[in-house]
Amino acid sequence: MAIVSARIMLFATLRKKYGVKDLNVECDGTLFDLIEKASKILGESFFDDVYDKKQGKVRENIIFMINGRNIKDLEEKIEIKDKDVIAIFPPIAGG
Amino acid sequence: MSNGYMRKILRVDLSVGTLNIEPTSEDIAKKYLGGKGYAVYLLYQYLKEYESKGISPADINPLGSENVLIFANGPGTGVPGFPSSGRYHVMALKSPLTGSIGSANSGGEWGPFLKFSGFDAVIVEGVSKKPVYIAIVNGEAELRNASDLWGKNVFDTCRILKKKVGGENTSVACEGPAGENSAHMACIVNDEHRAAGRTGLGAVMGSKKLKAIVVSGSGKVPLAKPDKFKEISKRCLDAMRKNAVTGEGLPTYGTSILINIINTAGGLPYKNWQTGVNPNAEKISGETLAETYLTNRRACWGCTIGCGRVTSVKSGSFQVLSSEGPEYESVGALGSSTGVKELDAVVKANHYCDELGLDSITMGSTIAAAMELNERGYIPKEDLQGLDLKFGNAAALVECIWRTAYKAGFGKYLALGSKKLCEIYGHPELSMSVKGLEMPAYDPRAIKGIGLNYATANRGGCHVTGYTVVPEILGIPEKIDPLKPEGKAKWVKIFQDFTCVVNSTVNCLFTTFALSAKDYAELLSAVTGWNLTENDILRIGERIYNLERVILNKYGFDGKDDTLPRRLLKEAMPEGPAKGHIVELEKMKDEYYRLRGWINGVPTLEKLKELEIEI
Ligand code: SF4
Numbered sequence: 001m002a003i004v005s006a007r008i009m010l011f012a013t014l015r016k017k018y019g020v021k022d023l024n025v026e027c028d029g030t031l032f033d034l035i036e037k038a039s040k041i042l043g044e045s046f047f048d049d050v051y052d053k054k055q056g057k058v059r060e061n062i063i064f065m066i067n068g069r070n071i072k073d074l075e076e077k078i079e080i081k082d083k084d085v086i087a088i089f090p091p092i093a094g095g
Numbered sequence: 096m097s098n099g100y101m102r103k104i105l106r107v108d109l110s111v112g113t114l115n116i117e118p119t120s121e122d123i124a125k126k127y128l129g130g131k132g133y134a135v136y137l138l139y140q141y142l143k144e145y146e147s148k149g150i151s152p153a154d155i156n157p158l159g160s161e162n163v164l165i166f167a168n169g170p171g172t173g174v175p176g177f178p179s180s181g182r183y184h185v186m187a188l189k190s191p192l193t194g195s196i197g198s199a200n201s202g203g204e205w206g207p208f209l210k211f212s213g214f215d216a217v218i219v220e221g222v223s224k225k226p227v228y229i230a231i232v233n234g235e236a237e238l239r240n241a242s243d244l245w246g247k248n249v250f251d252t253c254r255i256l257k258k259k260v261g262g263e264n265t266s267v268a269c270e271g272p273a274g275e276n277s278a279h280m281a282c283i284v285n286d287e288h289r290a291a292g293r294t295g296l297g298a299v300m301g302s303k304k305l306k307a308i309v310v311s312g313s314g315k316v317p318l319a320k321p322d323k324f325k326e327i328s329k330r331c332l333d334a335m336r337k338n339a340v341t342g343e344g345l346p347t348y349g350t351s352i353l354i355n356i357i358n359t360a361g362g363l364p365y366k367n368w369q370t371g372v373n374p375n376a377e378k379i380s381g382e383t384l385a386e387t388y389l390t391n392r393r394a395c396w397g398c399t400i401g402c403g404r405v406t407s408v409k410s411g412s413f414q415v416l417s418s419e420g421p422e423y424e425s426v427g428a429l430g431s432s433t434g435v436k437e438l439d440a441v442v443k444a445n446h447y448c449d450e451l452g453l454d455s456i457t458m459g460s461t462i463a464a465a466m467e468l469n470e471r472g473y474i475p476k477e478d479l480q481g482l483d484l485k486f487g488n489a490a491a492l493v494e495c496i497w498r499t500a501y502k503a504g505f506g507k508y509l510a511l512g513s514k515k516l517c518e519i520y521g522h523p524e525l526s527m528s529v530k531g532l533e534m535p536a537y538d539p540r541a542i543k544g545i546g547l548n549y550a551t552a553n554r555g556g557c558h559v560t561g562y563t564v565v566p567e568i569l570g571i572p573e574k575i576d577p578l579k580p581e582g583k584a585k586w587v588k589i590f591q592d593f594t595c596v597v598n599s600t601v602n603c604l605f606t607t608f609a610l611s612a613k614d615y616a617e618l619l620s621a622v623t624g625w626n627l628t629e630n631d632i633l634r635i636g637e638r639i640y641n642l643e644r645v646i647l648n649k650y651g652f653d654g655k656d657d658t659l660p661r662r663l664l665k666e667a668m669p670e671g672p673a674k675g676h677i678v679e680l681e682k683m684k685d686e687y688y689r690l691r692g693w694i695n696g697v698p699t700l701e702k703l704k705e706l707e708i709e710i
Contacts, residue, residue, distance in 0.1 A: 011382060061339050063356065065359055068673075070574065072574040073576040089356050090339070091339030091340050092340065092344040092348065092353070093340040093350075093605070093608055
């Protein structure tokens with residue numbers, strides 16, 4: 001599989017916890033690999049914060065967006081492409 | 096009369112100087128709960144009475160003696176353990192900004208303290224000859240001279256009156272210079288920084304020469320089933336503490352944490368809604384606020400969430416010793432929509448809005464509209480008198496605010512709100528408003544459901560009438576695609592109805608991130624002793640929404656007014672994830688009217704009958 005480079009942006013408590021706003025991550029184009037590679041940089045707890053191993057998917061209350069689209073709204077197979085911007089938010093709200 | 100109520104309403108006629116105490120009606124309360132619902136019912140009776148006297152709705156001058164202002168709390172307000180119940184609702188027969196029903200809601204302490212002072216509501220009629228304030232202390236009310244307070248700002252008025260009236264649980268709701276000068280977006284502010292912001296009710300108060308209402312008392316709200324209530328309250332408060340949003344997200348970051356996510360979704364209005372992507376969003380975000388000017392947080396009375404921000408700007412040109420906010424909507428309007436990227440200027444602008452008594456949403460949106468008018472060359476230079484109204488000009492933003500409050504120079508045009516401002520300069524399409532009320536910071540080209548809500552919201556461009564951003568962006572209680580118009584009507588209707596219940600309870604809408612209509616039914620049943628089901632309370636909400644709509648119809652608003660600014664319907668979003676999108680409003684609206692049982696924005700007689708609304 002071709003290696004792609006994506007930019008991950010962290011917000012709110014995730015940003016505070018890991019002390020970074022954004023980072024570039026190289027992965028094989030799958031969501032799982034992206035998160036795993038990011039956790040190699042940020043620390044193992046990042047994987048658990050974002051991914052639910054039991055369910056085999058991104059945690060229910062994490063808002064995970066690829067180029068501004070929430071992955072829950074994407075009908076096509078999720079694939080990370082070169083230069084994609086990934087925004088990850090913990091549960092937040094306002095109004 | 097049932098429990099949950101103080102069983103008394105104060106009716107003040109400022110023209111003759113009388114204060115009368117009337118019983119709260121159990122029949123009305125059972126049908127309309129309290130707060131907004133009760134006020135809507137009373138306002139409709141005023142309209143009917145005026146019509147019987149030959150005064151048509153169109154004849155009502157929003158700044159005249161015939162306008163009526165109603166402050167109301169509900170059965171949940173001020174009950175210890177009732178989730179986030181430190182709020183009140185205030186309504187007017189006619190808003191100076193929109194020409195239709197006026198409606199606003201505020202937190203702080205004033206709502207519960209009105210209850211502790213012994214009243215469920217205060218109705219204000221007429222116009223006083225000289226400035227007055229109403230003092231309500233432990234069941235007694237009187238009119239007092241406020242000549243020495245006229246001209247004073249909100250902070251001074253709150254401080255002086257709180258000291259003067261003294262006593263336990265004392266709180267002041269007042270208008271500031273903007274209200275005295277009839278700026279159409281003047282708001283009512285209580286406890287210094289909590290605003291009943293929308294629809295210009297501060298101007299109504301100012302026109303009545305009513306500077307403030309001070310409430311104070313040590314009353315307790317009677318409960319029907321205290322033990323049962325304790326049990327349900329504990330369950331609900333636990334759920335709120337455990338909920339990721341109400342237990343952590345809102346307390347930690349407040350509402351402006353939304354800036355980055357809404358911008359990422361392509362829906363953060365930038366430069367008067369020319370696009371939904373702000374390249375400087377990060378600079379004005381909740382994360383940046385937390386790292387820079389945030390000093391503390393503050394909760395409204397009895398609230399376990401505590402979303403309020405305490406801020407301070409210690410250096411630079413926009414210093415503020417101590418302030419509260421800005422909230423997400425204030426940052427959206429005063430910052431993003433004006434293109435201002437200096438967060439300290441936004442904090443200062445927001446602080447001025449509180450100090451002078453201005454609605455930050457309409458204020459920011461009106462300045463943004465003026466900036467676009469100016470950049471397109473539609474405002475003659477002489478009108479601006481040296482004001483450099485360009486997008487991104489932080490100093491101009493701050494200057495516009497005090498100019499508006501005092502109607503100084505160009506401020507006299509700004510004080511009319513964006514709709515009238517844009518009409519004066521020949522380009523009404525540049526006002527980002529619905530029914531005369533400026534829309535908050537969500538571009539519906541990127542979040543379709545909120546577009547249907549803006550179009551159909553009774554008070555005009557309002558997000559909290561039916562806040563579908565919750566499922567569309569935040570995915571609560573389930574995720575729906577913001578870019579699809581399909582299926583949005585049912586969400587809009589249910590959110591609008593449920594919000595009426597919240598605003599009539601009266602407590603905070605943010606509880607609904609964690610609590611359901613069923614929780615509300617159980618809480619309210621234990622407080623009042625009525626056996627309310629989830630369906631019962633949603634039906635009450637629907638009834639309130641429909642009666643409010645009947646009032647709108649009387650002012651001549653119907654389906655033609657349930658619309659959006661041309662920009663959102665015709666100009667495709669130029670960039671971001673919603674690139675190429677417009678709002679497919681008609682499609683959503685048809686489905687919405689069908690679900691509501693309305694024809695062209697008007698409830699059918701069958702619908703009114705079904706909801707037991709007597710007209
Ligand atoms: S959540 Fe915020 S606005 Fe609502 S009652 Fe609590 S502090 Fe006030």
